[in-house]
Amino acid sequence: MDTPEAIRPLDRETKASERPGDHKDELRLWLRLLTCSTMIEREIRRRLREEFRTTLPRFDLMAQLEKSATGMTVGEVSQRLMVSNGNVTTVVAGLVEEGLVDKRPAPHDRRVQVISLTASGRRQFRVMAERHEEWIADLFAGLGGSDLPALMRLLGTTKQSIQGAIRRAGAEAEEA
Amino acid sequence: MDTPEAIRPLDRETKASERPGDHKDELRLWLRLLTCSTMIEREIRRRLREEFRTTLPRFDLMAQLEKSATGMTVGEVSQRLMVSNGNVTTVVAGLVEEGLVDKRPAPHDRRVQVISLTASGRRQFRVMAERHEEWIADLFAGLGGSDLPALMRLLGTTKQSIQGAIRRAGAEAEEA
DNA sequence: TGCAAGCATTTTAAGCTTGAAATATTTTTG
DNA sequence: CAAAAATATTTCAAGCTTAAAATGCTTGCA
Incomplete structure (x- = not known):
């Protein structure tokens, strides 16, 4: 009842250019991209919780730190992870609490905090990263x-x- | 220093099958998928806030309701949106507050709540949806x-x- | 030198999200 | 029919996230 006959014929055309102002294809693409991304993310969160009692934000933060031998500043991490500075501060606080991450002022600039994995953090991350890699491979196996x-x-x-x-x-x- | 010569030659092989246990390609794919999805989402959130003073969860909820003439139950919405029931309860509460959404117990089963857009909600959603579609088309224009x-x-x-x-x-x- | 401008980080307030426990209702089953 | 199981929703506690304001430090410049 809300699809008048007059419009029907165009349904077979896939070129947006022939339906001026219509961008339903892009919308569908975005929806599908979001669905894939959301499903993977949820599953990874679930498994991190079940198997390691941790969260995705913490895992992601540790993954960044693992790449750097010398440590990173709060600003660098926040840029890499595409999250706010305040967010990094919060998540780091949790990891420091658990003894997985170390935080100390930079020697030359006292505004800057340098974050790095502790030995224990590095050890735990390696185990998680290996499982994580398997999970991702499994999700894309098809x-x-x-x-x-x-x-x-x-x-x-x-x-x-x-x-x-x-x-x-x-x-x-x-x-x- | 952490890339021994012995491993180098394999870097040119893209087939995972030749590097047993290695799934770096899948990992990179997931990272790229997530980046795309995150960048779009952030931009849409930003524009919804700037232009309409609203949030993505609210927009998504209204989008679901708009598809249904008769309304949907909390459970249906939560399944469609892939979020928890409690989440729907919270977001709906905000929208009811603003007079954009209506909530009433189902006539036949008093456990069930039926959610629908108000006339005002429907009107406002149409405007936002049009802009939203343009934004998405723009983001995929390349x-x-x-x-x-x-x-x-x-x-x-x-x-x-x-x-x-x-x-x-x-x-x-x-x-x- | 001293102070203004700029920076890095933290704090704050508000809202989103979740899983699990609680509540209320309906359906099934003994 | 009554008790038990199932179902729909809400409440709760905890944690994530953000933008904006606040804090504390550094740098450039008059």
């Missing part, structure tokens, strides 16, 4: 041989597209 | 003509792969 690189490439293009759009929006706000 | 359906297809395969893995994990837990 993709055929050529699907993986193809998806990788398309998501690369997508990432650039997103960054471009965000940059455009930012530049627009700049002009004011 | 994808070439064939990229969109290709990505759609690959994400479909991915979704099935994930669902399979989650089902397997669930069945495993069942056996205990």
Whole structure:
């Protein structure tokens, strides 16, 4: 009742250009991307909780720290993880509490805090990271041989597209 | 110093099967998927806040309700949105407060609450949905003509792969 | 030198999210 | 029919997240 006959014929056209102002395909794509991402994230959270009694934010933070031998500042971590500074402060506090992470002021600039894994943190992370890698491989196991690189490439293009759009929006706000 | 010569040659091989136990490609794919999803989500949240003083959870909830003429139960919404029941309760409370959503007990089963958009809610949602669709189209604007359906297809395969893995994990837990 | 501007981090207030426990109702079963 | 099991929702406690304000330090400049 809300799909008038007059519009029907266009349903077979997939080119957005032939349906000016209609972007349902992009919307569907976004929905599907979000669904995949959400399902994986939920499952990883669940398994981290079940198997290691920890959370995804903590795991992600430790993963960043593990990559750096010398430690990272709060600012660096927050940029890498794409979360706010305050967020890093909070999550780090929990990890310090558990003795997995070390936090000390930088020697030359007392504003800066340097965060690093403790020996115990590094040990525990290695165990979790190995399991995590298996979980991810398992979740993507249904993709055929050529699907993986193809998806990788398309998501690369997508990432650039997103960054471009965000940059455009930012530049627009700049002009004011 | 932590990349011994002996391992180097394999770096050119992309087939995981030739590096038993290694799933770095899947890991990179997951990271990229998550990055895309996170960047879009953050940008949409930002624009919803700036332009409409609202949040993504509220928008998503209204979007579900808009699809149903007769209203939906809390359980239905929570399943569709893949969030907990308690979450729906909270977000609905806010929307009822603002007069955008209506909530009433189902006539035949007093455990059930039926949620629906008010006239005002429906009106406001239409405006937001139109802008939202434009934003998404803009974010994906950098994808070439064939990229969109290709990505759609690959994400479909991915979704099935994930669902399979989650089902397997669930069945495993069942056996205990 | 002294002070203004800039930076890195923390704090704060508000809202989202979850899993689990509690509540209220309906359905099943003995 | 009554008790038990199942179901729908809400409440609760804990933790995550953010933007904005506050704090404390450094740097550049007059």
